[in-house]
Amino acid sequence: MKISEIADATGIDVDTIRFYERKGLIATPPRLANGYRAYGQSHLERLAFIRHCRALDMSLADIRQLLDFMVLPKRDCDDVNQLVDGQLARVKARLKSLRALEKQLTLLRARCDARHSTKECGILHELVAAAHGEACA
Amino acid sequence: MKISEIADATGIDVDTIRFYERKGLIATPPRLANGYRAYGQSHLERLAFIRHCRALDMSLADIRQLLDFMVLPKRDCDDVNQLVDGQLARVKARLKSLRALEKQLTLLRARCDARHSTKECGILHELVAAAHGEACA
DNA sequence: CTTGACATTGGAGCAACTCCAGGGTTTTTA
DNA sequence: TAAAAACCCTGGAGTTGCTCCAATGTCAAG
Numbered sequence: 393m394k395i396s397e398i399a400d401a402t403g404i405d406v407d408t409i410r411f412y413e414r415k416g417l418i419a420t421p422p423r424l425a426n427g428y429r430a431y432g433q434s435h436l437e438r439l440a441f442i443r444h445c446r447a448l449d450m451s452l453a454d455i456r457q458l459l460d461f462m463v464l465p466k467r468d469c470d471d472v473n474q475l476v477d478g479q480l481a482r483v484k485a486r487l488k489s490l491r492a493l494e495k496q497l498t499l500l501r502a503r504c505d506a507r508h509s510t511k512e513c514g515i516l517h518e519l520v521a522a523a524h525g526e527a528c529a
Numbered sequence: 530m531k532i533s534e535i536a537d538a539t540g541i542d543v544d545t546i547r548f549y550e551r552k553g554l555i556a557t558p559p560r561l562a563n564g565y566r567a568y569g570q571s572h573l574e575r576l577a578f579i580r581h582c583r584a585l586d587m588s589l590a591d592i593r594q595l596l597d598f599m600v601l602p603k604r605d606c607d608d609v610n611q612l613v614d615g616q617l618a619r620v621k622a623r624l625k626s627l628r629a630l631e632k633q634l635t636l637l638r639a640r641c642d643a644r645h646s647t648k649e650c651g652i653l654h655e656l657v658a659a660a661h662g663e664a665c666a
Numbered sequence: 667c668t669t670g671a672c673a674t675t676g677g678a679g680c681a682a683c684t685c686c687a688g689g690g691t692t693t694t695t696a
Numbered sequence: 697t698a699a700a701a702a703c704c705c706t707g708g709a710g711t712t713g714c715t716c717c718a719a720t721g722t723c724a725a726g
Contacts, residue, residue, distance in 0.1 A: 396672070406673095407715060415713090426722060428673055448637075449630055452713070473641055480634040487627050490620055493586055497617040500585075504610055533703070543704090544684060552682090563691060565704055589682070 393431040402439045409439065417442060417456060450479055530568040539576045546576065554579060554593060587616055 399406045412418050418438050421429045438459070445455045454475055461472055536543045549555050555575050558566045575596070582592045591612055598609055640654070 394673080405715080408713080410674095411714060426673080428722085446713090448633055469641060473638070476634060476638050476641075480631070480638060483627055483631050483634060487624065487631060490624050490627065494617070494620050494624060496585055497613060497620060501610070501613050501617060504606060504613075531704080542684080545682085547705095548683060563704080565691085583682095 393436070395429050395431070398431045398436060398439065401436060402443055404439055404443055412439070412442065415452065417452060417459070448479065449483065450475075454479065530573070532566050532568070535568045535573055535576065538573060539580055541576055541580055549576070549579065549589075552589065554589060554596070585616065586620065587612075591616065 393401070395406050395409060398404075399409060402409075404412075409418075413420055418435055421431050421435055424430050441459070442455055445458065450458075457475060458472065461469070530538070532543050532546060535541075536546055539546075541549075546555075550557055555572055558568050558572055561567050578596070579592055582595065587595075594612060595609065598606070
């Protein structure tokens, strides 16, 4: 497989694949006579795995760990569990703060629907006032 | 005010304040005889405003726009509204994808509670299988 | 035989900081 | 009073996960 073919097969950008190689996430593939990278089944599987984990928003560092776990089976999989737990915790935390954010922004947006001069803009007023309040709190 | 004082007052890191200055988000403050930056009330307000907007997860580019709107009042504040709407849309989209993510991760996590060899780890199996499915879909 | 699509490399750029070295200044403490 | 700690300065590098670029080489089709 040439790089664009494996890119199509995995849905990962060509540049990104080369980037993963530089980062050591995938093995450097053998080359054809012309110097083109020649990928095989193992690369495809590894890249598909990476893509799936990235879709779960895992960091490359975490993914690297998971890949290591697979290659070097340790005594137990507590490490894997911890990793997923950590990721889940991060996602939950981010969800919480985003929900608060949505509320704030919705309130803010409600401040301005009618008025029509920037000087009088309810949103800007609100932002300034809120900033004031925060600075002096 | 010296930089660490305004940093304390606004809750923004000293390095970040200098970074904002380099980026042109705040005016370059006058200097004391010894070359230290000397901030005044206007800087404080502007920084507090920036901090508040950052807390709403707005980009520096958006914040720059808001600051411009305040200084140069235009005919109406549709621009401000659009900006906030855009931000709200981004937050909502991110929330949606994070909720899906949370579900996925929770399911994944449920795969492994008991088994205890990495070779047998339900999570890893699941990730590999899912990646397979995706690659062949 | 030229045109176009692909491949290679190294390096720069993005956001939004964060940290560092290597210097100078001011304040505190012994 | 002197040494130590805490602050300030600058310019630049590092972070994450790509993304895009130029300059060059290779290959398939019309």
